[in-house]
Amino acid sequence: MGIVNFAHGSFYMLGAYLLYAFTRGQAEGFWGGLLSVLAAGLVIGALVERLLIRPIYARPEEYQILLTYALLLILEDAVRFFFGAAYRSFPMPEAFSSPLFILGSPFPSYYLFLIGLAALFALLLWGFLYRTRLGVWIRAATQDREMLEALGVNVPLLYTAVFGLGIALAALGGAALLPLQAATPGMAVDAVISAFIVVVIGGLGSVWGALLGAVLIGLLQAFGILLLPEWAMVFPFGLMALVLLLRPWGLLGRPPAVRT
Amino acid sequence: MALLVAENIYRSFQGFMALAGVSLRVEEGSFHALVGPNGAGKTTLFNVITGRLAPDRGRVFFQGREITGWPTPRVARLGLAVSFQRAQPFVSMTLLEAVALARVGYQGKTFQLFTPLRHLAEVLEEARWALSKVGLDGAAQRRVSELPLGDLKRLDVAMALVARPKLLLLDEPLAGLSRAERRQMVEFIRGLLRQEGVTLLFTEHDTEAVLALADRITVLHQGQVLAEGTPEEIRQNAEVRKAFLGGAA
Amino acid sequence: MRLALLLAALALLGPFMSEYGLKLASEALILGLYAMAFNLLFRQAGLLSFGQAAFFGLGAYAMALLTQKAGWPFLATLPASLLVSALGALIIGFFSIRLTRIYFTMLTLAFAQLLYAIAHKWYAFTGGDNGITDLRPPGLLGESLPFYYLVLLAFALAVIFLAALEGSPFGYALRALRDNRARAEAVGIDGFRHLLLAFVIAGGLSGLAGFLQGALQRSVFPDYLFWTRSAEAILSTILGGSGFFLGPAVGASAFLLLRVVVQAKTEYWPFFLGVLLLLMVLFFPRGLTGLALGLIKWPTEVRRGASGG
DSSP states (O other), X not given: OOOOOTTHHHHHHHHHHHHHHHHTTOGGGHHHHHHHHHHHHHHHHHHHIIIIIGGGTXXXXXXXXXXXXXXXXXXXXXXXXXXXXXXXXXXXOGGGSSOEEETTEEEOHHHHHHHHXXXXXXXXXXXXXXXXXXXXXXXXXXXXXXXXXHTTOOHHHHHHHHHHHHHHHHHHHHHHHTTTSOBOTTHHHHHHHHHHHHHHHHOTTOHXXXXXXHHHHHHHHHHHHHHOGGGTTHHHHHHHHHXXXXXXXXXXXXXXXXXX | OEEEEEEEEEEEETTEEEEEEEEEEEXXXXXXXXXXSTTSSHHHHHHHHHXXXXXXXXXXEETTEEOTTOOHHHHHHTTEEEEOSSOOOOTTSBHHXXXXXXXXXXXXXXXXXXXXXXXXXXXXXXXXXXXXXXXXXXXXXXXXXXXOHHHHHHHHHHHHHTTOOSEEEEESTTXXXXXXXXXXXXXHIIIIIHHHTOEEEEXXXXXXXXXXXXXXXXXXXXXXXXXXXXXXXXXXXXXXXXXXXXXXX | OHHHHHHHHHHHXXXXXXXXXXXXXHHHHHHHXXXXXXXXXXXXXXXXXXXXXHHHHXXXXXXXXXXXXXXXXXXXXXXXXXXXXHHXXXXXXXXXXXXXXXXXXXXXXHHHHHHHHHHHHOHHHHOGGGOEEOOOOOGGGGSHHHHHHHHHHHHHHHHHHHHHHHHSHHHHHHHHHHHOHHHHHXXXXXXXXXXXXXXXXXXXXXXXXXXXXXXXXXXXXXXXXXHHHHHHHXXXXXXXXXXSTTHHHHHHHHHHHHHHHHHHHOSOHHXXXXXXXHHHHHHOTTHHHHHHHHHHHHHHHHHHHHTTO
């Protein structure tokens, strides 16, 4: 869509905090909580787009970045205000309390749930973008917004809806991760950076690339912690630097048509 | 001596073959036209020559020196200046500043941090000269952003001219100009460039202009050279007529 | 010329300021310097860097580590600070400038956070969270007034340098790259090299600011490298107006004043900052300087209108 949302990580963080708030930290409300977070994300995202982002579409890209950067600051402190700076954790829901046995080794079943969820949403997203009319419209809008409007599509509404969807997914992601990773105000920036590293490695503009990048980073960090725990966080950066040197458009990205 | 030689250039974009074995020789001092319908590969060939694109296969030589795959700035500093079809020059500057900067750029001297541009007498002189050649010297102190579209084109040519280039590439110099402006531009090209001894390679759709200006014409069609020769030879070429029937000529 | 007057005025005011005033003024000048370094990239080169804290912090840590661990005299660490931060900028810039626009921005942020994490974890070398303290410059420079003059001198030199840069062929080349990169390259300007040099210059100046700040605060902590430190340069610039040469410096002063006032009342300064930035972006893109200039012109325009002009 060509929107640069610096605060994406903040909404991811918000999702985690909202789940905590909706369920009051109790495991029973987990599923309902997830759905509520999804809905809340849609509404919040739509509001943000309508009120804050729409006015600056015409302006240079940098202003979008600055605006969403402002959101990052606001949300981080807002969360600190409402929830305090302490870690907010969430107990593992009943359904996942016992591990599944794969090839003889215990495997935390929640991880499987998350993997499945991620795969499901990746598939849904791909299907949505590439197999539905709405998806075609969205892809068209990123390329030539005016033409799409001229063809009678209500592009502003489309943008609002898509933005809301994006935020909802981010919030869901944050919420889904809550049983594993406590919520803290600092998680927003870390998330944005991680997401960015994933995208750079996987390929700018490629959905499968994002998935590939995420898997690679996950593996790298896991092994990193095993080998050199103190420096594990440097490994993703190292891989990113390598990719930037050898294949700047990412592993699954497409080389730009004209050398800049 | 051939100033520019493009040898067997191939370039494709995700399966679409834009150039399939195109060769071109531009002789020193000549006016060489590159014509063909839209999509024939003219702009792609320009981009390969100027370094904006690297060819998949083939080589480019300038003054006997191989420049295949050289980045654009490096090619420019050799004395190969380009003026684009859609001129979008430096809106934050005045005309004089823009042309002066171009001059410094071609000379490769843009890493000067302490000398003000306005103190570089030789550069300013050359800039004024280039502006006067395109008839814009009166507007030298005006901001580029204030310039009407037709004048932007002339500014762009001035920015190429100030390089005192050995080879000038003009991409559709007459595009977007009115009939009267076209005649002016043709006269300008003919007069000025002959005078300065500049070798010219240009693309154009306007057949009248092409026939009036060119010493040699290369016809591109679907990524390949359809014909090459003098205007007379091309005019009489049956295949060319067939390809251009009803075309944008 | 007006610049010289301003600097002279600032110099003359020195002896009349209180201890607190001198510290505040010094900090304002340091932040102004830092913001102007950021704006070199933003305004001239069209590069939005979210990671200037990396170089600010490198400059500060270079000074801190050399004085404390290697026993170097304070002023001798200045060239080292500049070198380290410029080198850091060379490396980070080398990777970041290959990417366009938003990706460049993100990458600068990422690298800065990486440096922060390293400083935070490398307890043995940097003291981690405890930072490096007790960094009072010896002798005369340990006093507020002489230190203020040092800061003023650094600010003046940097500003003069940046002003010269603006009118130089290099400055024009940067603006050309910003206006239309393809056209600039077609006239022989190598985009990557020019942008990288600009990035290195901005990095070095940011390092200078960090060097001074560390001495002013008498301590250096990992948060010198944290992304909120980058935000200070950005916010000061936007607040003051990025389109004006001294805009960032004006914004820095306003920023500091605001911070002093707001932090006295609440601990939620980042929230306030975010709201401020939001408002500036939405309603006052030309910043305070633009606002002030607009107000100054307003009476003359009204008069002109009234007389039917």
